[in-house]
Amino acid sequence: MNDPTVLRARARGVLLFSLVTLAALYVAWFAGDATPWAEWLVFALPPVLLALGGWRRRRTAGFWSAVLALFWFSHGVMVAWSRPAERGFALAAVALAVVIVFAASLPGLQARFGGKRKG
Template identity: 35%
Template sequence: MSTMPRLPQEQRLGLIAWAALTVLQPVWHAWLFPAQTVPVWLVLAITTVPLLLPLLAIRDVRRALLWVGILSLFYFCHGVSEAWSAADQRWLAIVEIVLTVLLIGLLGAGVKRKAR
């Protein structure tokens, strides 16, 4: 029986933040505040599918989290714009902002510096 090495805490928390950000999108855009002018499937394709693409690199958790960190910049911008413009959705936007900042911060915390 082979045992997989335990992931560092930063990576485990990053995976949790990634999962939470992925779950937040359909809850927000399909359940709580569905789009009025655009089909819901299109909104979900734009918001959720990009977060699922790094699953292709899941064998290397660091690489998957790097891609999610890069993608989370889009979600950070989305969260800021929604927090600024939509008062009824502000709490969801703040959750999105917190999750993206957490993801980016955990990526930075997980970097190991080379000894000089």
């Protein structure tokens, strides 16, 4: 049940799903703008590229996902606080950013703290 390879595979699956969901959220969020291309390039393209890298098992995809998730989290908190009309999208982005950080960090945490049990 605590097999590290199963944990890594599940965390990778959650990470990929969360990245794709975040990209879809940003596409929906900015679809009503007059020119959404700039927002899509800045907000929707990076999670898609990171999901592609994670799907291709690039070693740094998880790290960069967690780093950029800190930006997505901060942006979501700022928008939720300052623009009540967009609060739903912003809080969804915050929740997905938290999931991305944990999913990207879980294999490393398990490797660090999940040593062999004695007994």
